[in-house]
Amino acid sequence: MTENPLEAEGDIAADYLEGLLDIIDVDGDLEMDVENGRAMVAIVGEDLYELVGDGGEVLDALQDLARLAVMRETGHRSRLMLDVGGYRAALRKELTDQGTRAVDEVKRTGESVSLPPMTPFERKVVHDAVAAAGLVSESSGEEPNRYVVVLPA
Amino acid sequence: MARPLAEALEHLVSGIVDHPDDVTVREKQGRGRGTLLKVTVHPEDLGRVIGRAGRTAKSLRTVINAIAGGRGVRVDFVDVNGR
Numbered sequence: 001m002t003e004n005p006l007e008a009e010g011d012i013a014a015d016y017l018e019g020l021l022d023i024i025d026v027d028g029d030l031e032m033d034v035e036n037g038r039a040m041v042a043i044v045g046e047d048l049y050e051l052v053g054d055g056g057e058v059l060d061a062l063q064d065l066a067r068l069a070v071m072r073e074t075g076h077r078s079r080l081m082l083d084v085g086g087y088r089a090a091l092r093k094e095l096t097d098q099g100t101r102a103v104d105e106v107k108r109t110g111e112s113v114s115l116p117p118m119t120p121f122e123r124k125v126v127h128d129a130v131a132a133a134g135l136v137s138e139s140s141g142e143e144p145n146r147y148v149v150v151l152p153a
Numbered sequence: 154m155a156r157p158l159a160e161a162l163e164h165l166v167s168g169i170v171d172h173p174d175d176v177t178v179r180e181k182q183g184r185g186r187g188t189l190l191k192v193t194v195h196p197e198d199l200g201r202v203i204g205r206a207g208r209t210a211k212s213l214r215t216v217i218n219a220i221a222g223g224r225g226v227r228v229d230f231v232d233v234n235g236r
Contacts, residue, residue, distance in 0.1 A: 016168045023161045024220050050219050058219040061212035068169040068201075068209065 007032070009039035009080050012073045013066040017043060017082075026051070028084075039080040041066065048085035056091075059084045092125050099129030099137075102150040106135060110152050117145040158226060162190055162217055169209070170198035175233060187225040190217065196232040203230060 010032035021028050021043070028045035043051065052059045063082035070078040083089060095118075102113045115126060123139055126148045130137040137150045159178040167173035172195035181189040194202055203210045214228045 019164050019168070020161060020216075023164055024156050050222070053215070053219055058215055061215035061219075064209065064212040065165055065169060065216065072169050072171065 004034065005074070005076075006034045006037070006039045009070045009074065009078050010034070010041050012070045013039065013041045013078075013080055013082070016066055016069040017041065017062065035081075037079075039070075039078065040083070041080060042083040043085065045085065051084045052087045056087055059087055091122070095122055095125040096129040099126040099148075099150070100133050102126075102148075103130055103133040103135050106150050106152050112152060113150045114140070115148045115150070117141070117147045119144075120146075123148050156220055156222075158188065158217055158221055159190055161220060162192060162213065162228065165213055165216065166192055166194065166202055170194055170201055172198055183227075187227065188221070189227045189229065192228060192230045194230065194232055196234060199230065199232040 014030040014032055018030055026045075026048070028043040028048060028051075031042045031044055033040040033042075050058065051062065053061075059082060062084065063080070066082055067078040067080050070076075070080060081088070098115065102115060105113050118126065123146065127137050127139075130148070130150050135150055135153060137148050139146050140149050141147050159180040163176055163178045166178070167176045170176060175193075175195040175198070177193045179191045179193075181191065183189050192202065201209070202213070204212075210228070210230060214226075217228055218224075218226055
């Protein structure tokens, strides 16, 4: 038995997902981690696109189900994050780069820069990247068209 | 590549309900309308597999259609009383 509840969450989700991979005969390894107070589970392997889907639609569905599988066992709502085939990791890098480029532009022009509409998760990644590059950003607009504005110093 | 869709769905549903032994999935080949997967669960679990605003049912359908490789698969949920 695992002591840490977040590690236990990862184990439950990994068992659930591994069972699915076995049934549909997909090769993938399960990796578990704990990051920023959340259980992280990743399915790693080649040719996993079908389990990511357009815009990560299938990945989001699998994450939703894995969280429910955890809740069934623990009785608590889970904030577990799932990644498949490095999709979220790649998205995170792209968003971080986008935030960093916007910071460069704001520093060069002295004017604020607005980015395209993003989900709350995507905006959080951009805000973090902007803060790491030494500027401040805010969100503007209404969901689902809310977007990040990078402000001049 | 015919995949055991009913078995995959049974696994996914059994893992999120309180009465996994009561989960059954029956596969029906519709005429021209593709495959129908009929999921039966314990009455106490029907709300759980449908989810708030149908969210969990939608997630289950999304995953099953993805592993069906684009074949249109319908998924219906009922409890053991046939509701």
